[in-house]
Amino acid sequence: MITIAIDAMGGDHGLEATIPASATVVDSHQQVKLILVGLETQIREKLDQQRCANRDRISVQPASEIVAMDDPPAFSIRKKKDSSMRVTINLVKDGVADACVSAGNTGALMGTAKFVLGTIRGIDRPAICAILPRMTGFTYVLDLGANVDVSPEILFQFGIMGSQLIESYEGKSSPTVGLLNIGVEEGKGDETIKAASELFKNSSLNYIGYVEADDVFMGDTDLIVCDGVLGNVALKASEGVAQFIMSVIKQEFMGSMFNKLSALVSRPTLNAVKNRLDHRRYNGANLIGLNAVVVKSHGGTDAVGFRYAIEYAMKSAGSGLVERISQRIATRMETEAIQ
Amino acid sequence: MITIAIDAMGGDHGLEATIPASATVVDSHQQVKLILVGLETQIREKLDQQRCANRDRISVQPASEIVAMDDPPAFSIRKKKDSSMRVTINLVKDGVADACVSAGNTGALMGTAKFVLGTIRGIDRPAICAILPRMTGFTYVLDLGANVDVSPEILFQFGIMGSQLIESYEGKSSPTVGLLNIGVEEGKGDETIKAASELFKNSSLNYIGYVEADDVFMGDTDLIVCDGVLGNVALKASEGVAQFIMSVIKQEFMGSMFNKLSALVSRPTLNAVKNRLDHRRYNGANLIGLNAVVVKSHGGTDAVGFRYAIEYAMKSAGSGLVERISQRIATRMETEAIQ
Numbered sequence: 001m002i003t004i005a006i007d008a009m010g011g012d013h014g015l016e017a018t019i020p021a022s023a024t025v026v027d028s029h030q031q032v033k034l035i036l037v038g039l040e041t042q043i044r045e046k047l048d049q050q051r052c053a054n055r056d057r058i059s060v061q062p063a064s065e066i067v068a069m070d071d072p073p074a075f076s077i078r079k080k081k082d083s084s085m086r087v088t089i090n091l092v093k094d095g096v097a098d099a100c101v102s103a104g105n106t107g108a109l110m111g112t113a114k115f116v117l118g119t120i121r122g123i124d125r126p127a128i129c130a131i132l133p134r135m136t137g138f139t140y141v142l143d144l145g146a147n148v149d150v151s152p153e154i155l156f157q158f159g160i161m162g163s164q165l166i167e168s169y170e171g172k173s174s175p176t177v178g179l180l181n182i183g184v185e186e187g188k189g190d191e192t193i194k195a196a197s198e199l200f201k202n203s204s205l206n207y208i209g210y211v212e213a214d215d216v217f218m219g220d221t222d223l224i225v226c227d228g229v230l231g232n233v234a235l236k237a238s239e240g241v242a243q244f245i246m247s248v249i250k251q252e253f254m255g256s257m258f259n260k261l262s263a264l265v266s267r268p269t270l271n272a273v274k275n276r277l278d279h280r281r282y283n284g285a286n287l288i289g290l291n292a293v294v295v296k297s298h299g300g301t302d303a304v305g306f307r308y309a310i311e312y313a314m315k316s317a318g319s320g321l322v323e324r325i326s327q328r329i330a331t332r333m334e335t336e337a338i339q
Numbered sequence: 340m341i342t343i344a345i346d347a348m349g350g351d352h353g354l355e356a357t358i359p360a361s362a363t364v365v366d367s368h369q370q371v372k373l374i375l376v377g378l379e380t381q382i383r384e385k386l387d388q389q390r391c392a393n394r395d396r397i398s399v400q401p402a403s404e405i406v407a408m409d410d411p412p413a414f415s416i417r418k419k420k421d422s423s424m425r426v427t428i429n430l431v432k433d434g435v436a437d438a439c440v441s442a443g444n445t446g447a448l449m450g451t452a453k454f455v456l457g458t459i460r461g462i463d464r465p466a467i468c469a470i471l472p473r474m475t476g477f478t479y480v481l482d483l484g485a486n487v488d489v490s491p492e493i494l495f496q497f498g499i500m501g502s503q504l505i506e507s508y509e510g511k512s513s514p515t516v517g518l519l520n521i522g523v524e525e526g527k528g529d530e531t532i533k534a535a536s537e538l539f540k541n542s543s544l545n546y547i548g549y550v551e552a553d554d555v556f557m558g559d560t561d562l563i564v565c566d567g568v569l570g571n572v573a574l575k576a577s578e579g580v581a582q583f584i585m586s587v588i589k590q591e592f593m594g595s596m597f598n599k600l601s602a603l604v605s606r607p608t609l610n611a612v613k614n615r616l617d618h619r620r621y622n623g624a625n626l627i628g629l630n631a632v633v634v635k636s637h638g639g640t641d642a643v644g645f646r647y648a649i650e651y652a653m654k655s656a657g658s659g660l661v662e663r664i665s666q667r668i669a670t671r672m673e674t675e676a677i678q
Contacts, residue, residue: 070524135586145521148529182484182571185409190487190568213572214579229529230572232521233552237573238580240553245584245616247474252611262605269601272591277584 001031002098002317004310005091008038009066009084011103012300015046018103021306023052025314032314035097037061038084063087067104069299073111085109089116092292099293099317101284101309106296110146113287113294120322122329125150126289127158128228128296129165130235131282134217140166140175141216141224144285145232152195155179155225159205160332161288161325162223168319175222178211180230185210196225213237242277280305284312289325293317341371341437341656343649344430348377348405348423350442351639354385357442360645362391364653371653374436376400377423402426406443408638412450424448428455431631438632438656440623440648445635449485452626452633459661461668464489465628466497466567467635468504469574470621473556479505479514480555480563483624484571491534494518494564498544499671500627500664501562507658514561517550519569524549535564552576581616619644623651628664632656 008018015038022034036043040062047058065083067076076083085104091097093116102109110126119126129142142158143150150158159177166175179197181189188210200207211221213234226234249270253263263270275281279298283305287294293316297309347357354377361373375382379401386397404422406415415422424443430436432455441448449465458465466482481497482489489497498516505514518536520528527549539546550560552573565573588609592602602609614620618637622644626633632655636648 072526134583135590148521180572182487182568187411213575214582216576217579217583219579229521230568233519233569234572234576236552237555237576240556240558241577241580242584243553244473244556245581245612248615249612251474252608252615253605255608255611262601262608266592266601266605266608269591269594269605272594273584273588276587276591 001033002314003033003035003096004313004317005035005037005061005088005097005100006310007084007088007100007102007104008036008043009063009104010299011297011306012069013302015042017301017303017306019043019046019050020303021310022058023050024303024307025310026054026057027052029311029314033057033059034310035059035061035091037063037088037091038066039064061087061091067108069105071105071108073107076105076108077112077115086112086116089113089294092294093117099295099313101295101297101306101313103297103299103301103306103309105299106145109294109296110287113290117291117294120289120291120326120329122333123157123161123289123325124154125157126287127161128231128285129162129288130285132216132235132238133276133282134219136220139216139219139224140222141226141231141234142288143226143228143231144235145228146287147228150192150227152192152199155192155196155227156199156203157289158225159200159203159207159223160328162225163205164324164328165286165288165321166222168321168324169315172222174206176208176220177205177223177225178208178215178219178221180213180224180226180234181210182212183210184212239279242279246274246277281308284309286316286321288321291322293321341653342374342435343371343652343656344374344376344400344427344436344439345649346377346423346427346439346441346443347375347382348402348443349638350636350645351408352641354381356640356642356645358382358385358389359642360649361397362389363642363646364649365393365396366391368650368653372396372398373649374398374400374430376402376427376430377405378403400426400430406447408444410444410447412446415444415447416451416454425451425455428452428633431633432456438634438652440634440636440652442636442638442640442645442648444638445484448633448635449626452629456630456633459628459630459665459668461672462496462500462628462664463493464496465626466500467570467624468501468627469624471555471574471577472615472621473558475559478555478558478563479561480565480570480573481627482565482567482570483574484567485626486567489531489566491531491538494531494535494566495538495542496628497564498539498542498546498562499667501564502544503663503667504625504627504660505561507660507663508654511561513545515545515547515559516562516564517547517554517558517560519552519563519565519573520549521551522549523551578618581618585613585616620647623648625655625660627660630661632660
């Protein structure tokens with residue numbers, strides 16, 4: 001049995017997303033228990049209205065405060081010690097839950113998780129790692145916004161963590177690793193990326209060199225490493241263009257009577273396209289490098305998206321990821337100590 | 340009559356793209372003359388095979404060398420003084436042509452153009468400005484890769500240049516300007532962007548604050564300013580995801596007999612979608628901040644895309660852009676001298 005702690009109050013939709021998602025998860029998986037954390041009366045009220053056959057596998061853990069989407073991390077850590085987010089993370093720290101999920105404020109979640117759980121020994125900074133779809137399989141990308149200023153060493157640690165994540169999730173040994181840059185040629189980019197590239201080259205990682213941002217969706221690199229600013233911009237630009245394309249498709253199919261007819265005929269196919277591209281299916285990003293599994297859900301997601309984030313946390317909880325990263329980093333430190 | 344000089348040898352497809360595009364342009368527009376620059380025999384041979392009713396408005400200017408796609412800028416400037424790229428730019432410098440177009444190596448084009456034409460007085464660095472489609476109208480984005488390290492002042496100058504470009508191209512006064520960042524809240528981003536934001540706030544530009552990368556395609560900001568790394572990553576990520584989505588659509592419509600039928604019915608609509616999203620239609624980016632109009636075409640484009648780049652150069656040539664930027668910057672320098 002896997003136990004997942006859920007920040008029931010987090011995200012733009014709070015209980016409207018987290019409660020139905022939790023019900024679906026316990027009704028779809030036999031081996032999971034969920035702990036919903038937050039304002040007890042509200043959660044119980046909402047749970048009572050929710051159709052759920054396996055309600056006995058959902059429990060409630062009271063927490064009296066809520067971290068706002070714009071609360072600065074330091075403020076939420078110091079002033080909201082009984083927030084649903086903090087109590088959720090405490091449950092993992094105390095070993096009550098195997099992993100946790102929150103759709104709350106990213107900065108506060110990362111800050112609180114770092115403060116409560118601590119960072120794996122040998123890792124300087126945790127990062128956010130997302131999984132994005134491509135034609136064949138997935139691309140793992142980190143960092144997605146946690147780290148604005150990075151050093152070559154930190155980028156290299158991202159590479160180690162991401163590689164371990166792919167090995168444990170996909171069972172793929174020696175996944176390929178690329179560094180996101182503005183060109184694939186040697187000599188491109190700033191001093192940080194050039195120095196990082198040297199670290200990767202001299203390592204046991206399966207480093208393939210620089211990649212460009214279109215490789216996230218059209219390439220075949222397993223892991224793409226970048227700082228949080230580039231990762232955020234690549235992800236947001238992709239979201240924007242995907243939304244734009246879907247709007248153009250909708251507008252064209254609604255344009256004339258003939259197009260409406262063809263839309264009717266094409267509906268199953270267009271729905272299949274929409275389904276494959278539905279970003280809710282890829283919801284859930286690992287806060288990687290912490291001493292426990294913390295999954296960040298997109299703040300604006302609905303019950304469908306939040307369900308995927310919980311399922312992702314279930315997968316992460318059983319992956320032994322933290323131990324793998326710890327071991328890999330420990331080996332590295334030993335090797336360096338000998339040299 | 341507008342005269343455009345064309346680097347006939349540049350880009351991945353060279354003459355295969357530039358010659359048919361040039362023929363289409365002179366046959367579609369009465370008020371344009373084109374000068375094709377490059378290896379004379381090859382150009383004339385290719386021109387003789389090309390159907391073109393207005394061949395008399397195309398002339399040939401010999402140049403004996405070609406800048407390779409991976410030639411470093413300094414090498415191409417020092418060692419290839421008779422390259423098609425260099426001679427093309429010389430024609431603008433000498434007043435023989437009103438503007439020029441090249442699909443060659445971006446770094447070499449920017450380096451050579453800066454060296455030959457010089458930068459507008461008061462502008463520290465030229466930038467690459469592209470025009471991208473959104474649901475209603477266009478978003479102008481700069482810089483797209485020319486400048487890796489920028490200061491707040493340089494970002495601010497990008498804002499001035501971009502605003503003038505929109506005013507002269509779209510006849511829109513006081514276009515809205517946003518700074519690309521990893522969040523819209525005050526306090527997001529690094530020190531450079533925060534300082535740049537202050538410069539924008541205290542200026543006469545119509546500054547609306549930070550924008551995120553999804554705003555490029557889904558927002559309504561007229562101009563988005565960023566450094567070349569972010570601009571490049573946003574653009575490449577968008578290209579990747581657009582290609583990915585089109586591949587998914589194709590795959591789904593080819594998936595089953597029924598889908599093939601529905602594809603048949605939907606073909607006109609799907610073609611309309613494809614046409615609206617065709618990136619070749621948005622080909623052509625201004626190297627802005629130079630003392631003349633230089634348009635960069637996508638290196639991998641075909642004859643259709645290169646035609647759009649030539650037409651964009653025609654529009655640019657008649658816009659008085661260089662004078663507008665010079666005046667705006669001169670006014671700024673005067674005001675600052677008085678203060």
